[in-house]
Amino acid sequence: MPETPGYLRYSPSVEQPAANEHVIFDxxxxxxxxxxxxxxxxxxxxYRPVHAKSHGxxxxxxxxxxxxxxxxxxxxxxTTDPHPVVMRFSTNPGDMLADSVSxxxxxxxxxxxxxxxxxxxxxGETTQDFVCINGSKxxxxxxxxxxxxxxxxxxxxxxxxxxxxxxxxxARAANAVLKxxxxxxxxxxxxxxxxxxxxxxxxxxxxxxxxxxxxxxxGFAPASENLKALVGKSIDLHEDYNALQLxxxxxxxxxxxxxDVKVQxxxxxxxGTEEKDxxxxxxxxxxxxxxDDSPWQTVATITVKAQETYSDARQTYVDERLSxxxxxxxxxxxxxxxxxRSRLKAYEEAIKYRVxxxxxxxxxxxxxxxxxx
Numbered sequence: 250m251p252e253t254p255g256y257l258r259y260s261p262s263v264e265q266p267a268a269n270e271h272v273i274f275d276x277x278x279x280x281x282x283x284x285x286x287x288x289x290x291x292x293x294x295x296y297r298p299v300h301a302k303s304h305g306x307x308x309x310x311x312x313x314x315x316x317x318x319x320x321x322x323x324x325x326x327x328t329t330d331p332h333p334v335v336m337r338f339s340t341n342p343g344d345m346l347a348d349s350v351s352x353x354x355x356x357x358x359x360x361x362x363x364x365x366x367x368x369x370x371x372x373g374e375t376t377q378d379f380v381c382i383n384g385s386k387x388x389x390x391x392x393x394x395x396x397x398x399x400x401x402x403x404x405x406x407x408x409x410x411x412x413x414x415x416x417x418x419x420a421r422a423a424n425a426v427l428k429x430x431x432x433x434x435x436x437x438x439x440x441x442x443x444x445x446x447x448x449x450x451x452x453x454x455x456x457x458x459x460x461x462x463x464x465x466x467x468g469f470a471p472a473s474e475n476l477k478a479l480v481g482k483s484i485d486l487h488e489d490y491n492a493l494q495l496x497x498x499x500x501x502x503x504x505x506x507x508x509d510v511k512v513q514x515x516x517x518x519x520x521g522t523e524e525k526d527x528x529x530x531x532x533x534x535x536x537x538x539x540x541d542d543s544p545w546q547t548v549a550t551i552t553v554k555a556q557e558t559y560s561d562a563r564q565t566y567v568d569e570r571l572s573x574x575x576x577x578x579x580x581x582x583x584x585x586x587x588x589x590r591s592r593l594k595a596y597e598e599a600i601k602y603r604v605x606x607x608x609x610x611x612x613x614x615x616x617x618x619x620x621x622x
Contacts, residue, residue: 253287256320257464257515263531264585265524273392278595280399284343285602287406295606298599300339300355302346304447305497307336308569309553309619311360311510319546323461324581325363325377326548333361334551334618337567338447338497341382343402344405348492353443354383356452356469357573358551361614364579374613378577379451379467380592381538387534392591394535435437441483444486447493448500449479456534457515458575464515464531465584466538468545473507475500494559501527501558510549515540534588570612572600577613 257263267273281298289295296302311334325332325367339355340348340568359609360377369520386621389395453468479500486492500506515529515538557563574596575584584590604611614620 254375255516257517257529258414259459259462259464263464264590265532266590267392268586270392270587270590272569273396274591277396277399277591278391278598280396281595281599282345282602284399284403284406285606287403287598288344289606290490296343296345297594297603298343299399300357300507301343301349302325303337303339303559303564304348304485304493304567305338305501305558306490306563307558308556308617309334309502309551311337311358311549313549314547320463320514321546321548324365324459324579325360326510327461327510330362330510332405333620335350335359335361335567335571335572335620337573337574338493338562340493345407347490349486353388354385354447354450354452356381357608358452358469359571359573359614360575361617363579365393368550368576368578368580368583370597371577374577375615376537376577376613377579377582378471378573378575380573380575381454381467383450383452384443384454384455386537387455387588388480389588390533390535392587395588395591443482446479446482446496447485448476448497448506449482454510455480455576456575456588457576457585458530459514459581459585460514460588461581464529464585468511469511469551470506470511470545471506472509472550473505475504476506476508487591494563498558501553501555503555506553507599508551509547510551513520513540513545514543516543529580531586546595557622560621566619569609570604570606571614572596573609574600 255502276279284298286293288301310331312331314331317326318445337357339357341353341355356585358379363375363377389398449471451468451470454466457464457466469479484492485497518527518529524530528542530536576593576596577587578584600611
């Protein structure tokens with residue numbers, strides 16, 4: 250079979266780790282641990298160091314499209330077997346803030362009943378996670394930049410919620426306000442996000458993963474008309490302390506919905522092109538891959554029926570016992586690049602502390618029946 254022209258073929262050589270990465274990874278893990286321990290002391294409970302606050306937890310079914318071309322029929326998407334999924338909507342900070350302190354939003358998707366070889370740290374498990382944000386590129390280029398960002402979050406833990414809310418509200422009206430207040434810019438740069446409906450957002454891994462024989466980013470976008478109607482729809486974040494949770498709950502009381510699962514395949518740059526000059530870099534996560542050159546292509550759908558999105562039992566199970574990490578992965582979807590590599594130790598150490606501190610048993614579900622209604 251002739252090779253698909255233009256697409257970047259996966260090989261271990263697509264990654265170019267820096268010599269001192271392990272030092273940065275250790276410090277990143279320590280910083281995340283400090284965030285978690287600080288919040289545990291404040292709230293008498295341990296939360297995630299990032300994306301601590303969830304807003305809705307959905308269960309649904311993922312199914313790959315039939316008759317995909319060979320370059321898209323890879324890994325999880327090689328068959329049309331249906332898979333149960335868990336979807337967790339969240340926002341970025343590691344502290345539990347009012348939703349009026351708007352910040353970048355996250356979507357974590359856990360796919361169940363996944364057969365096939367897994368990456369080493371996930372051997373023997375049957376899940377595949379995709380950890381996404383509502384952006385097209387990461388907010389830092391590399392592990393060093395990621396560490397500085399997390400250190401900024403750590404320093405910002407002492408800033409009062411009232412100050413963060415005031416700045417967030419003002420920032421939504423004028424970005425220039427960030428320079429007019431004497432607070433850590435790394436803490437504030439993400440808390441002026443637009444007040445739009447969370448179910449109208451598109452999300453992506455923003456950093457690359459292996460896509461079988463190729464390299465790609467994975468995304469999730471509204472597909473059903475009722476979700477598309479929410480794209481860009483303004484909401485009142487001051488309506489309730491948990492306004493985002495309320496919006497998701499109100500929608501799924503009576504509505505079904507569908508998301509498209511999309512893939513953006515990397516194109517091969519000219520041989521010898523330096524990483525800094527590549528259109529589709531692996532090690533520079535803050536570079537948006539050009540859609541004009543390689544558009545997003547739909548490979549699957551996720552269908553979600555009307556349901557209770559935030560029952561006590563479901564929230565406790567998913568927020569307390571589950572973890573979401575790009576390193577819960579098939580070997581065919583191995584995370585790639587420095588940002589992804591930096592998450593391995595930090596996320597694993599975070600869940601270990603969290604379940605120990607909260608006296609919970611870590612879970613990695615084998616079936617949909619384990620997810621409370």
